[in-house]
Amino acid sequence: MIPKPGKTPLRLLRSFSRLFEVKVYGKLELVNPTGSHKDRESWEVLRDVKAKGFKSVGCASTGNAAISLAAYAFMAGIECHIYVSESINPDKLALIEAFHPKIHIVKGGYEEAIERCNRDAESMGFYDANPGVCYAKIVGNSHIGAEIASRLKPKYVICPTNNGTHIVGVWTGLRDAGVKPVMVAATAEETRVADSIAGFHRLEGERLRNTLQESSGFAVDVSDAEIEKALKLLVRKEGIIAEPASAASLAALKHIPLEPGDVVCCTITGLGLKFPRILKLVL
Incomplete structure (x- = not known):
């Protein structure tokens, strides 16, 4: 197998800590090989693909998952099918194309791409790496939680959330x-800047509900203005260039009943440099 991603930095974010009078840590998943936490998922997916004897793999994605899966499939010599909406960000599409997957452009949005991919996985016989049906993705994200637990005992852990795979x-x-800790799902149901988490699709369904129930957690919907403010502070004061969806976890801090001395960990899931057009709009 190709080298396993992970062991990412856990850093005290001093500017956010001062602002909220608590200790705020960032789990910097943007340092993974393709610049997001999706690399942890893709590594576990490819391991499962090989263990189960599949010759090809596929997923639908708004960007990061497709970039990562295409890259890891390329490294592993596995055929890869990527399903994207016809409205996909061109910067993301260029990165996906770099790894030569079979790209399927689907009319409609993310939901339609997921449905088409699920159908084709069954009819064409490739490994379905979509949220809700692929437990290997949850295993990949579990290593993030284990790494946090080895260093901290936070009161809250905040994760950017769409399908729920990451937070679960x-x-x-x-x-x-x-x-x-109390798990907090930072969502952006209406957004023009954080397309990775736009819509809060909840494809993990029962697993997501169980996660929030077991941890006494909750979801917080953040606005574009809050995401942009958090992202600017992250860049200017912490020197971390994250994509807007990643800053949702930090934008959620103002919505949480924090008390002085609390310890909070925010997962910062993706690198902003991959998406210059979006970054230019926000900064």
Whole structure:
């Protein structure tokens, strides 16, 4: 197998800590090989693909998952099918194309791409790496939780959330390590800047509900203005260039009943440099 991603930095974010009078840590998943936490998922997916004897793999994605899966499939010598909406960001599409997957442009949005990919996986016989049906993705995210638990016992862990795969996996790793913070799903149901989490699709369904129930957690919907403010502070004061969806976890801080001395960990899931057009609009 190709080298396993992970062991990412866990850094005290001093500007956010001062602002909220708590200790705010960032789990910097943007340092993974393709610039997002999706690399942890893709590594576990490719391991499962090979273990189960599949010759090809596929997923639908708004960007990061497709970039990562295409890259890891390329490294592993596995055929890859990527399903994207016809409205996909051109910067993301160029990065996906770099790894030579078979790209399927689907009319409609993310939901239509997921449905088409699920149907084709069944009819064409490739491994379905979509949220809600691929437990290997949750396993990949669980390593993030385990790494946080090895360093901290936070009161809250905040994760940018759309389908729920990331927060479910992070909680799984934390819980299995005996650390049980309140999990907060930072969502952006209406957004023009954070397309990776736009819509809050909840494809993990019952697993997402269980995660929030077991951890006494909750979801917080953040605005574009809040995301942009958090992103600017992250860049200017912390020197971390994240994509807007990643800053949703930090934007959620103002909505949480924090008390002085609390310890909070925010997952910062993706690198902003991959998406210069979006970054230019926000900064």
